[in-house]
Amino acid sequence: MYICVNPVFMKRDEFSGFFGVLVATVGSAVGLGNLWRFPYLVGQNGGAAFILVYLAFVIVICLPIMVAEFVIGRSTKANTVNAFKKLAPGSLWRGIGIMGVIASFCILAFYTVVGGWTVDYLVRSVIHLFSKPDISNLEAQFSQMVTSPLRPIIWTIVFIALSGFIVMSGVKKGIEKYSRVMMPFLFVMIIILAIRSITLPGAEAGISFLLKPDFSKITTETLLDALGQAFFSLSLGMGCMITYGSYIPDKENLTRLSFTTALSDTFFAFLAGLAIMPAVFAFGVSPQEGPGLVFIVLPRIFAQIPLGNVFAIFFFLILFIAAITSVISLMEVITAYLTEQKRIKRTWAVGIISVVVAVCACLSSLSQGLLKDVKIFGKTFFDFFDYLSANILLPIGGLLIVLFVGWRLKRSQVYEQFTNSGSLKGTFFRAFYFLIRYVAPVAIVILFLNVILK
Numbered sequence: 169m170y171i172c173v174n175p176v177f178m179k180r181d182e183f184s185g186f187f188g189v190l191v192a193t194v195g196s197a198v199g200l201g202n203l204w205r206f207p208y209l210v211g212q213n214g215g216a217a218f219i220l221v222y223l224a225f226v227i228v229i230c231l232p233i234m235v236a237e238f239v240i241g242r243s244t245k246a247n248t249v250n251a252f253k254k255l256a257p258g259s260l261w262r263g264i265g266i267m268g269v270i271a272s273f274c275i276l277a278f279y280t281v282v283g284g285w286t287v288d289y290l291v292r293s294v295i296h297l298f299s300k301p302d303i304s305n306l307e308a309q310f311s312q313m314v315t316s317p318l319r320p321i322i323w324t325i326v327f328i329a330l331s332g333f334i335v336m337s338g339v340k341k342g343i344e345k346y347s348r349v350m351m352p353f354l355f356v357m358i359i360i361l362a363i364r365s366i367t368l369p370g371a372e373a374g375i376s377f378l379l380k381p382d383f384s385k386i387t388t389e390t391l392l393d394a395l396g397q398a399f400f401s402l403s404l405g406m407g408c409m410i411t412y413g414s415y416i417p418d419k420e421n422l423t424r425l426s427f428t429t430a431l432s433d434t435f436f437a438f439l440a441g442l443a444i445m446p447a448v449f450a451f452g453v454s455p456q457e458g459p460g461l462v463f464i465v466l467p468r469i470f471a472q473i474p475l476g477n478v479f480a481i482f483f484f485l486i487l488f489i490a491a492i493t494s495v496i497s498l499m500e501v502i503t504a505y506l507t508e509q510k511r512i513k514r515t516w517a518v519g520i521i522s523v524v525v526a527v528c529a530c531l532s533s534l535s536q537g538l539l540k541d542v543k544i545f546g547k548t549f550f551d552f553f554d555y556l557s558a559n560i561l562l563p564i565g566g567l568l569i570v571l572f573v574g575w576r577l578k579r580s581q582v583y584e585q586f587t588n589s590g591s592l593k594g595t596f597f598r599a600f601y602f603l604i605r606y607v608a609p610v611a612i613v614i615l616f617l618n619v620i621l622k
């Protein structure tokens with residue numbers, strides 16, 4: 169019997185169908201960005217006006233980019249670096265793939281630290297289930313936790329290990345299997361929490377804050393924030409969706425998948441706003457608390473509502489699940505690269521990635537306290553990784569990806585993937601192609617120039 173040992177001939181792992189792909193892509197998209205960043209950006213930038221701008225960017229710029237990433241991934245069935253090598257042999261385009269791998273590390277380096285904080289708060293909320301937490305100094309408790317040298321690092325390592333375990337188990341048997349269970353649960357929990365929040369006495373102010381636009385607050389800065397947030401929230405610009413795209417079965421409709429993913433992600437962000445803002449207003453705290461919103465303001469509110477202890481567990485479980493399903497997508501980008509390009513076994517690849525990420529994450533975590541005076545380009549490690557990925561690597565990556573699909577690939581190649589070799593109608597193809605070639609690159613360049621010339 170002929171036994172095939174050459175990995176080139178081995179069947180590549182694949183998601184099992186529309187729902188399987190969807191839970192994975194939505195898992196990647198829905199993350200701390202939705203729960204931790206979106207509500208406070210909305211708070212700082214004029215409520216509903218910001219949401220409208222955000223929606224416009226999602227539809228006009230981000231949705232086409234997501235389709236473009238899926239096209240690259242599925243047409244090559246390869247990791248990000250190899251995808252560009254296959255489509256444009258011998259060219260420098262493979263640099264996009266390499267940049268994606270670097271961006272993954274940068275995002276993981278600060279994202280897993282916040283993931284560690286969510287584990288800390290989750291454990292604490294379980295411990296407090298039957299006792300009254302001390303809410304007199306929540307702000308001090310939070311800053312004491314994040315600045316202490318050891319505690320957040322331990323939780324961050326636990327968080328990385330759990331994510332590593334899922335990725336190690338494979339695409340279908342790991343990522344898809346766990347997302348199938350966690351994602352529906354996540355949506356049910358956020359809906360329950362939103363209902364609890366909007367039925368609090370005095371919640372109207374929060375709801376109208378989310379729904380009433382204040383256009384005077386829209387500035388160039390706001391537009392930048394909205395586009396950056398849309399990119400980050402939809403996991404675009406660094407090959408995450410290229411990698412997941414490479415596991416999408418040929419029969420799935422890429423436009424429908426992108427649309428459903430973007431819709432679910434935005435819906436979730438809105439639900440997060442509904443869960444958080446009415447409670448914030450009902451208790452008379454400022455909506456502009458910044459990132460501390462979810463760790464400082466919400467525990468205070470939970471301590472004061474009936475069954476608050478249970479809702480606190482819900483909330484931190486939501487944060488945890490949202491974070492871990494995003495982290496596994498980032499890890500998969502690097503895992504696919506190491507296993508396919510460097511021929512490292514999956515287990516080893518994930519092990520190596522976890523160690524490197526843990527080291528970088530330790531630096532970010534310590535930069536909140538002990539190492540807060542160590543600066544790279546005037547920023548702490550934590551802020552540096554955040555800034556470099558969100559403001560530089562993702563926009564440049566996104567720009568190069570749209571230029572690649574819009575101008576380097578042949579129109580017929582793109583059409584072929586868009587319509588599954590002609591078996592779908594391709595109604596939106598012309599609009600998509602126009603947005604990818606002209607609108608998306610111009611928008612990204614304008615906004616990016618604004619960031620660097622600031």
Ligand code: TRP
Pocket residue numbers: 196197198199200201202275399400401402403404405406408494495497498562
């Ligand atoms: N989208 C996730 C969030 O909203 C984070 C994330 C996962 C991400 N993969 C990514 C961001 C790739 C940018 C690129 O929290």
